[in-house]
Amino acid sequence: MKKKLLSVILACTMAVSLAACGSSAATGTDAGSADAGAAEAADAGNADAGAASGAAGSVRLLNGKPEIDAQLQELAKKYNAETGNSVTIETIGGDTNASDELKKMYQTDNMPDIFVIEANQAATWDGMLADLTGEAWTNDTDYELVDSKMGTIGFPYTVEATALAYNADILDKAGVDPASLTSPDAWKKAVETIDSKKADLGITAVFGWCAEPANLGWSSGTHVFAQYLDAGLKQDDTTYIDLLNDGGQIDEKRMHDFAEFVGMMNQYSDPDLLVDGTYDNQVAGFAAGKYAFVTQGNWINGTVTSSADYSGFDMGFAPYAFEDGIDTIIAGPPSYWTVYSDGNVDGAKTFLQWVSDDSAQDILVNQAGLISPFNDCKFDAADPFYASIKGYMDAGKTSGWHTMLKKDGLQNETCQVFADYAQGKFDADSFTSTMAQVIKSYYAN
Numbered sequence: 001m002k003k004k005l006l007s008v009i010l011a012c013t014m015a016v017s018l019a020a021c022g023s024s025a026a027t028g029t030d031a032g033s034a035d036a037g038a039a040e041a042a043d044a045g046n047a048d049a050g051a052a053s054g055a056a057g058s059v060r061l062l063n064g065k066p067e068i069d070a071q072l073q074e075l076a077k078k079y080n081a082e083t084g085n086s087v088t089i090e091t092i093g094g095d096t097n098a099s100d101e102l103k104k105m106y107q108t109d110n111m112p113d114i115f116v117i118e119a120n121q122a123a124t125w126d127g128m129l130a131d132l133t134g135e136a137w138t139n140d141t142d143y144e145l146v147d148s149k150m151g152t153i154g155f156p157y158t159v160e161a162t163a164l165a166y167n168a169d170i171l172d173k174a175g176v177d178p179a180s181l182t183s184p185d186a187w188k189k190a191v192e193t194i195d196s197k198k199a200d201l202g203i204t205a206v207f208g209w210c211a212e213p214a215n216l217g218w219s220s221g222t223h224v225f226a227q228y229l230d231a232g233l234k235q236d237d238t239t240y241i242d243l244l245n246d247g248g249q250i251d252e253k254r255m256h257d258f259a260e261f262v263g264m265m266n267q268y269s270d271p272d273l274l275v276d277g278t279y280d281n282q283v284a285g286f287a288a289g290k291y292a293f294v295t296q297g298n299w300i301n302g303t304v305t306s307s308a309d310y311s312g313f314d315m316g317f318a319p320y321a322f323e324d325g326i327d328t329i330i331a332g333p334p335s336y337w338t339v340y341s342d343g344n345v346d347g348a349k350t351f352l353q354w355v356s357d358d359s360a361q362d363i364l365v366n367q368a369g370l371i372s373p374f375n376d377c378k379f380d381a382a383d384p385f386y387a388s389i390k391g392y393m394d395a396g397k398t399s400g401w402h403t404m405l406k407k408d409g410l411q412n413e414t415c416q417v418f419a420d421y422a423q424g425k426f427d428a429d430s431f432t433s434t435m436a437q438v439i440k441s442y443y444a445n
Contacts, residue, residue: 056083058088059085061090061351062101062116064091064098064116065091067302074367075089075363076088078363079360082359083354090112098116113339113340114155114339114352115337117338119154119335120404125153125338126150130349134152135349136353137352137355137374140374141374143373145338153338155338155339156373157333157336158371159332160299160333160334161371161389162317162330162331163317163330164295165295165297165298165316166318167291168313169289170194170201170292170313173197173200174292176193176194182327183321183324184322184323203289203290204270204290205269205271205291206293207294208273208291208293208295209269209270210274210282210295211419216277216279217411219279221410222411223296224418226401227320228250229403230399231321231330232325232399235398237399241406245405247443248407248442248444250436252436257322259435260428261321263427265295270291275422283300284307287307287309288309289313293318298385298386299334314384316387317389328392328398328399330399331399361374361379365381365382369383371389371390409442413438413442417438420434
């Protein structure tokens with residue numbers, strides 16, 4: 001089933017920006033053009049420059065993931081070598097937000113032909129994005145971004161996932177099968193088992209979960225809250241985000257079940273991390289084998305595997321099964337490449353089709369470590385979470401990234417409710433009622 005705007009959602013803005021943390025802002029050079037003057041001439045419609053670089057001419061792409069800038073520059077070189085066409089990669093990172101940079105580019109009439117957006121930013125570009133409906137690559141993915149008004153507007157270049165990441169070695173030693181974790185009772189039994197064996201397993205706590213709102217409010221208020229919205233649902237099921245966006249309503253029974261699960265995480269988490277930790281503490285602790293589970297997504301893979309304390313353990317995802325039968329993880333594109341309708345649309349379409357095919361996928365998967373959204377991709381990602389994610393994808397057990405379609409800024413309010421709960425100010429009943437009040441009030445103002 002092809003995904004509509006409300007069903008293929010950004011994993012989350014912070015997933016992308018976190019990956020950029022520690023990376024300096026980079027502006028890519030024109031890796032495919034003969035020189036900058038030729039690229040400028042092509043952008044201005046110079047026929048000679050366009051002909052010199054191939055039928056599709058020169059294309060500019062604004063990338064929002066600085067951690068793959070080097071690989072995209074290689075992609076540009078390969079595109080030029082294979083097709084004679086050129087693409088200039090311009091990367092935004094560090095302290096610069098891609099959406100803020102795009103606003104400046106638009107105001108100065110300096111828009112790239114292809115640029116990155118999150119799904120909930122589509123309306124900002126209404127009337128300015130090319131419709132990619134009918135492009136050949138759309139038949140080979142379930143993850144393109146489709147808007148009911150604008151058509152197919154987003155090209156997916158990777159898939160990211162989030163659920164409860166686990167250390168497979170710890171679970172194996174504890175005798176816990178992650179595939180069994182599809183109900184609250186199964187989780188309770190597993191958590192109690194692991195906790196009883198902490199000394200033998202050499203771990204600090206069952207969960208590496210941090211609800212500190214200043215450092216990780218984006219995670220609790222966006223990623224963990226996302227589980228209430230989507231865990232267990234099919235990719236295109238928008239039941240709870242629709243309810244939320246209808247004046248800030250919640251399903252109190254589902255929220256209470258979710259609260260009970262979060263309460264278990266609070267009880268069996270590292271107390272030092274839970275109320276006063278940071279992202280770095282959390283991921284470093286997981287890399288060092290201190291926690292069986294951690295509340296993050298596969299974007300942590302590089303940090304974990306590059307840690308001096310990483311022992312080489314396998315990783316995977318288990319669902320937030322706060323209701324019986326929940327057996328999905330949230331997975332989908334963190335963002336999309338879109339085509340500016342006043343830019344070199346034909347050139348952009350030619351490039352995107354090439355990206356979906358083997359030459360480009362080889363670089364994106366094998367060098368950049370991305371998980372391909374294309375069904376006929378022949379390459380397996382180097383991501384240590386890949387086997388687990390692919391298993392869920394192949395089984396049709398992924399839920400959508402709908403959390404970013406909530407009212408902007410809500411995460412800054414809900415994260416405080418998670419923090420108060422972690423500090424023992426609430427039980428599950430008061431967490432549920434407070435969450436309901438906070439959300440309704442935010443939507444009313």
